[in-house]
Amino acid sequence: MRQALPAESTGIRPTSHREQTRTSESPHLAWTGISDALHAEWTKLSTVSSTGWLLLACIALTVGGSATAADVVKCPASCGADVVRVSLTGIELGQAIVAVLAVLMISSEYSTGMIRITLAAVPRRSTMLAAKAVVVTGVVLVTGIIAVLGSLLAAWFILPGNGFTFPAGHGLAWWLGLHGGSPLRAGAGSVLYLVLIALFSLGVATAVRDSAVAITVVLGMLYVVPIIGNLILDPHWERRIQRYAPANAGLAIQFTKDLAKLPIGPWAGLGVLAAWAAAALLAGGLLLRLRDA
Amino acid sequence: MITTTRTNTPYRSAQQAGRDGFGQLLWAEWTKFRTVRGWVIGMLAVVLLTALAIVALAGTAKAGTNSLPTTAIGPGGQAVTDTFYFVHQPLDGNGSITVRVTSLTGIEQPPPTGPQGSPGSSRGLLHVVQPWAKAGIIIKASTRAGSAYAAMLVTGGHGVRMQYDFTHDTAGLPGAVSAASPRWLRLTRSGDIITGYDSADGTHWTQVGTASLAGLPSTVQVGLFVTSPPDQKASPQRGGDSSIVSPTQATAVFNQVGLQGGRPGTSWAGDQVQPVLGPSPAGPSPRCKSSCISPGLRESAGTFTVTGSGDIAPYVPIVDPIGVTFKGSLIGLLAVIALGAIFITAEYRRSMIRTTLAASPRRSRVLVAKAIVIGAVAFIAGLVGAAIAYPIAEDKLRSQGWLTSLYPVRSLFSGPGLQIVVGTGALFAVAAILALAVGTMVRRSAGAIAAVIGVLIVPLILATLLPLGIGQWLQRLTPAAAFALQQGNQRYAQVSNVCTPYHGCYPLSPWTGFAVLCAWAVVALGLAAYLLRRRDA
Numbered sequence: 001m002r003q004a005l006p007a008e009s010t011g012i013r014p015t016s017h018r019e020q021t022r023t024s025e026s027p028h029l030a031w032t033g034i035s036d037a038l039h040a041e042w043t044k045l046s047t048v049s050s051t052g053w054l055l056l057a058c059i060a061l062t063v064g065g066s067a068t069a070a071d072v073v074k075c076p077a078s079c080g081a082d083v084v085r086v087s088l089t090g091i092e093l094g095q096a097i098v099a100v101l102a103v104l105m106i107s108s109e110y111s112t113g114m115i116r117i118t119l120a121a122v123p124r125r126s127t128m129l130a131a132k133a134v135v136v137t138g139v140v141l142v143t144g145i146i147a148v149l150g151s152l153l154a155a156w157f158i159l160p161g162n163g164f165t166f167p168a169g170h171g172l173a174w175w176l177g178l179h180g181g182s183p184l185r186a187g188a189g190s191v192l193y194l195v196l197i198a199l200f201s202l203g204v205a206t207a208v209r210d211s212a213v214a215i216t217v218v219l220g221m222l223y224v225v226p227i228i229g230n231l232i233l234d235p236h237w238e239r240r241i242q243r244y245a246p247a248n249a250g251l252a253i254q255f256t257k258d259l260a261k262l263p264i265g266p267w268a269g270l271g272v273l274a275a276w277a278a279a280a281l282l283a284g285g286l287l288l289r290l291r292d293a
Numbered sequence: 294m295i296t297t298t299r300t301n302t303p304y305r306s307a308q309q310a311g312r313d314g315f316g317q318l319l320w321a322e323w324t325k326f327r328t329v330r331g332w333v334i335g336m337l338a339v340v341l342l343t344a345l346a347i348v349a350l351a352g353t354a355k356a357g358t359n360s361l362p363t364t365a366i367g368p369g370g371q372a373v374t375d376t377f378y379f380v381h382q383p384l385d386g387n388g389s390i391t392v393r394v395t396s397l398t399g400i401e402q403p404p405p406t407g408p409q410g411s412p413g414s415s416r417g418l419l420h421v422v423q424p425w426a427k428a429g430i431i432i433k434a435s436t437r438a439g440s441a442y443a444a445m446l447v448t449g450g451h452g453v454r455m456q457y458d459f460t461h462d463t464a465g466l467p468g469a470v471s472a473a474s475p476r477w478l479r480l481t482r483s484g485d486i487i488t489g490y491d492s493a494d495g496t497h498w499t500q501v502g503t504a505s506l507a508g509l510p511s512t513v514q515v516g517l518f519v520t521s522p523p524d525q526k527a528s529p530q531r532g533g534d535s536s537i538v539s540p541t542q543a544t545a546v547f548n549q550v551g552l553q554g555g556r557p558g559t560s561w562a563g564d565q566v567q568p569v570l571g572p573s574p575a576g577p578s579p580r581c582k583s584s585c586i587s588p589g590l591r592e593s594a595g596t597f598t599v600t601g602s603g604d605i606a607p608y609v610p611i612v613d614p615i616g617v618t619f620k621g622s623l624i625g626l627l628a629v630i631a632l633g634a635i636f637i638t639a640e641y642r643r644s645m646i647r648t649t650l651a652a653s654p655r656r657s658r659v660l661v662a663k664a665i666v667i668g669a670v671a672f673i674a675g676l677v678g679a680a681i682a683y684p685i686a687e688d689k690l691r692s693q694g695w696l697t698s699l700y701p702v703r704s705l706f707s708g709p710g711l712q713i714v715v716g717t718g719a720l721f722a723v724a725a726i727l728a729l730a731v732g733t734m735v736r737r738s739a740g741a742i743a744a745v746i747g748v749l750i751v752p753l754i755l756a757t758l759l760p761l762g763i764g765q766w767l768q769r770l771t772p773a774a775a776f777a778l779q780q781g782n783q784r785y786a787q788v789s790n791v792c793t794p795y796h797g798c799y800p801l802s803p804w805t806g807f808a809v810l811c812a813w814a815v816v817a818l819g820l821a822a823y824l825l826r827r828r829d830a
Contacts, residue, residue: 065755069758069759072759072760072762072763073760074760077760078760089755089758089759092751092754092755092758093747093751096743096746096747096751097743099743100739100740100743103739104739107739111642211737211738211739212631212634212635212638212738212739212742213631214739215631215738215739215742215743216627216628216630216631216742216746219627219742219743219746219750220624220627223746223750223751223753223754224623224624224627224750226754227620227623227750227753227754228350228620228621228623230754230757230795231617231620231795231796231797232350232353232354232617233350233353233354233355233612233614233617234353234354234355237353
């Protein structure tokens, strides 16, 4: 075991010269404003080695999952497939990593006791939570854009080899969403989906504090609820789950064919997920204010 | 004889032996588990969540309003399909029938709206024989559908078989039948015992099997039959949530028909046993006018050409209400995975692991003791939860109109009931051990829980998103194969039914699927033990 374990697990890095300088420049502003809270959250997140690995894993799983899905869809059998949706299948895998990252952002502070230091430094708890939300949004936004662009690029590369023919104008630029249209909506929507999953996870983790409970609840919502929704024998409940469960509703943004048959429209579905994320953050924020850390 | 007693036994402290024992280690791990209130509450929650979710799912399971398939009730009381063209005459008492089959051909009507541009579904009929198309000789209690029978038959793709009373199937000579390699079949009746033989040349006979049909009347119907089940494929579209049923028809040519013990002067009568379900290729389809033959018999100079559609097989419904209902146990399983991982990651978080390893320096033994304790607790939690839920769920399903003949009542203590309930416990136990092993490797609870959910539960959803073949491979290779334990419908090798992840159907048999999960757990545990020994705690 490396000596650096305590530093890693608490997220504290020995203070660098840059930070010392910064603090001495503006002592009266230190740790009061949102920008300092943001800076603190960014420092905590970016100096833990697991963050980089998780983001890399998120990109690898998303692009790898999407490329595999594109590779196994062959045209004579499934010519009617929704190719844009197929090429974004990897989001199903990448979202788990995003959830882990967002849950750890707050629950690892609880498990190490770091949260007390954080709250001593940023006493306004909603500011602290907002700073975490902004930082995780930024990080997931960048990661999600890379992962989605990689997925669409892989589909553009793989699908023609599987017998799919695309009309003129459906070249690389179309796939990457530069012409607007369905790849742009599905691709940008998938990035937003990942961001909303991160915010939802952050909210849940703030509310329950324990990382194991939080990740179990979030992954249950992301995977077990859709499985039960697929299998449930009552059509009314099937429809309810497809319309109102966070993952089912949110992933409606990926559909580009037969939109009229969807239980919920693409943007409305993403809106449902946004409502879940907002509710989780609100509940987390309220509990954060009400409870001792 | 004088026995000498050795008195100088070397001194060994009883206490030392006790501390060194594996039993003490198990006891220590059990103490750790039962004294953490959150974990005990967690396991009680597993029991409650499992039972509640299963019962809740059963409560929403209204029987569909789909038209029910034509089925008959077989000798065992189960729903069966018994539709075929029967060329028969009565047989009084003992006797035997011998026949030579020289050809078995088939046609299939492709789905009306096949995927455009697909070469396999060009306009018109496909000249293929369904693998389970059956043609041969049969001794049957009566012409009533569902009555007891024994048959020797050739199939489209599974060689010669002897089948009786719908559920029994024994393989005979392999290979397809043709004019160049005909198949000779023989059935002899002696009391209630019917023996089947096959031969490739009509002189050298091999016994394939015997059937004991209790209560067979003295006068039975004996003769030739042909039938061909509809070809069912899952829709190749992503999702595979709908199945495509293509009607098929088979035609077989029989000659050298020899009947011993028949009534002299009786001629063969041709009858359709139970109408063919669904659209038949011989039906009023515009494509089929010229090339289809209506089911029936054409006889010329001792050669019988018989055409038929249908199946003689147990009826396997596509929907599996008990299996679907037991997916509610996934909620309890989530908690089991979390507890399995925390059982070790909490020790790392609190540095308790150093105390544990100081007390018991042989690290693999610690891991094994932990695995036994968490596995046993998870097994009991799953077993109790499932055992509470099973009778209530069955009762609810029944009261909501799930047919008893298609879905027979299976008590908790019947084979299938025990498989589901004990299987749920076993699934929980090995999932907890897998989570423990991954937790030992990763040391952080969030990562460990996410990884186990990723390999155990995520394949279930990926399988419904990917094309059917890939989805089924996921269900064979990943630990998710173990969910086959919770299937409620009995499956038969001789019934090719559509099996899609969307309907909660798993390609592997229940205990084979469980073995896949066990293999993953063993490999993970081995890796965890290796890392535990290699790394500092």
